[in-house]
Amino acid sequence: MKLWGGRFKNAESKLMEDFNSSLSFDKTLYYEDIIGSIAHVKMLVKCEIISEEDGNKIIEGLDSILKDIEEGKLKIEGDYEDIHSFMEVNLIERIGDAGKKMHTARSRNDQVALDMRLYSKKRAQEVVENLSRLLGTIKTLAEKNDYIMPGYTHMQRAQVVTFKHHMMAYFNMFSRDKKRIENSIEIMDESPLGCCALAGTTYNTDRAFTAKELGFKGPVNNFLDGVSDRDYIIELTSDFSLAMMHLSRLSEEIIIWSTKEFDFIQLSDEFSTGSSIMPQKKNPDAAELIRGKAGRVYGDLVSILTTMKGLPLAYNKDMQEDKEGFFDALNTVLSCIKIMNGMLATLKVKKDSLLKAVKHGFLNATEAADYLVNKGMAFRDAHRVIGEIVLYCEEKSLPIEDLSIEQLKEFSGLFDKDIYEFIDYENTLHKGIKKHMR
Template identity: 55%
Template sequence: MSKLWTGRFSKETDALLDQLNASLPFDKRLYRQDIQGSMAHSKMLGKQGIISFEDQASIQSGLESILKDIESGMLVICNAEDIHSFVEQELTKRIGDAGKRLHTARSRNDQVALDLKLFTKEQVTILSDLILSMLQAFCTKSKEHLTTVMPGYTHLQRAQPVTVAHVWMAYANMLKRDHKRLMNALELMDEMPLGSGALAGTTYPIDRDYTCALLGFRCPTDNSMDGVSDRDYCMEIGNVCSILMMHLSRMCEEMILWCSGEFGFMELDDAFSTGSSIMPQKKNPDVCELIRGKTGRVYGDLMTLLTMQKGLSLAYNKDMQEDKEAFFDILDTTIHSMQVMIPMFETAVIHKEKMHQAALGGFINATDCADYLTKKGMPFRDAYKCVGQLVAYCIENKKALNDLTLTEFQKYSALFSEDVYTAIDLQTCLAQRKSLGGPAPEEVSRQIKKIEEFLSESGFHE
């Protein structure tokens, strides 16, 4: 394996060290970004007269041919320490001495920092689009279920009436924040490190602003030591992905429960379910379980990044080679989870009647019954106690509040009259909960519209 740094050394490195040191098995996926950065760097070198235009043109042509051959499969990335060594060695093999001039005014330290940032910007765009697609799916499905009543839960106990649309909008607001966090991280990281050199810049008259414009960054990094040693953005995006995966995991947990025989609220499409090797009746929500499990994997990768960086002095240290495998895994896992989550959600079937029956049987209109008495003049705490006694009576007699006769109601308070049945009807309970953020259909419609406005502002198109 040929190395770029052999001049100082009089003997070959140990084979085990080569194995430990090599990053090509994982950083080879940065080949496009490495070539893109090298093209921009060579153009700047030519513009500044640091290399001749003839050499620059030869370098450009050589890099284009390498990229074409890699992507066509004619050139296999192998037999090098890292992707940077591979590209430079292949370039020199193709164009001769001009290829040796490419690395002028550049270090592998600022080169890898650039490659990783270019890669991250590309992946963040993919993830951003997926989050927006998921938000659109939430809006579409919520419009279908504005009046689909179900029990809302606290402590996994039936609590108050909500709608399926209200639940989906809860998750939509979580993902909206995730998207904002992601865009904030993208803005903070949008600084170009190339030109930082190994750590102290360069004596050559480079034009970092020109290279920055060619590569599409907002501005160059302002300090060369920070430029080569900053991996804040990997951790910040890792944190965004961890929170996003946590939200997906919560939703998956909900869907796993809803798909169970005990709930029966939902059924996943066959394309997003699996079976049992021994129990022929089984239809398992494995996709949800896998996403729930992979959330812990993303958390672990984030901890790897934080721990890798915590004890490092300035500037570049070889420990930082450990950033890529963990960071790649964060992005790959999150993106793949989103790619599966969206169609799984879109094709899932809601069993409205099951939800309605569950809503009828859980005394979830008890708060509304107490509110009814309060509006009639009874202090809320007294109304709370009165309805609590009514619930106890219903449990003892195996009835729902709606099943009680007016005589039974009036045994507990003379304030009850015929209008109590309208007040505790589930649709009335929903319609009356129109406070900002509530589950009333008109209020959830407003919530949907707000998410749709956010999608429009974000430039999303179906």
């Protein structure tokens, strides 16, 4: 059954029915559709547009539908165009003609816009809560493993940092992701209910009432924008894409660190898999899947941007394409955050491997150059001298700190015994950043 058809002479083709139907995916919005309709009906009664008796019948009918859906007694399936027609038809079957009054002073345009805002707002808050858990896990992992390790640029060992400081860089990234999503929720927190198709209604409705009833800070202030705005979906999907990029970067490091070549960490069996042919293998599949799924969320973002870029005001059926991509991006980022949280909560950091990597990386070379500068040498000259020392050390398979003072003086007479304290790895964690690392 359809909610339209009076002006049509011929029946819609079955091919068009299937092509036009969105029930297979917008059934996800059943809860939002029901609570939105209940708020709308309460407003209709308050404004004396329908009787209190009819309003109570409709609300009781909607409550019974919600109960039956959640208990599995009513399946959301069948020959319906969308979740809205499913609800209205089932309501009328339950309570009779009173159900036909539910849609008074409302369009499917503001109805679907409302459903999506309610759903997006609720699920985005779920992402925020999971990011908060991930932030707590990162902080705990960092605090427990405050060991020196190599810091890298160009994937080459550069200077000494700590595992704690390295992980707290990701803490900052995910903190920004959390703030971005919270900001998106704040911006989208307006109700489109009452905009109707695009120009409001001749009924004397109370949009402020329904906005408050549904937990919005107020109604939208432009009807055309209210029914055609999908900025919040684009913004949230963009936020999810950034979070996925950060998750992917961390996954890449986890993958590298868990190799025998690095051997910085050990992943738990819970978040690893094996090989069907090589019994020695322990694969970081959880991290690899997160890294792979980042591209999927990027695709969802490009899809909605492309859908919206050429649409005139107000509502167009193209906007039906906003849901599947958003649902996918949302579910993907949520599952990836949860998996990352589990991986980090169970991995072990190998302190000795980190220290070994530090000692074989000439990570105190910059400090050795600074030592010569402090003794009066120009930095560019100091840079050259230390470069020559590194070359010499590579040939001798020695770290800089193991050279004797006599060997160092062959490169510059400015070296003295205080060089060893100056380039000690613990001391190279400069006072300016050391307190932030620790």
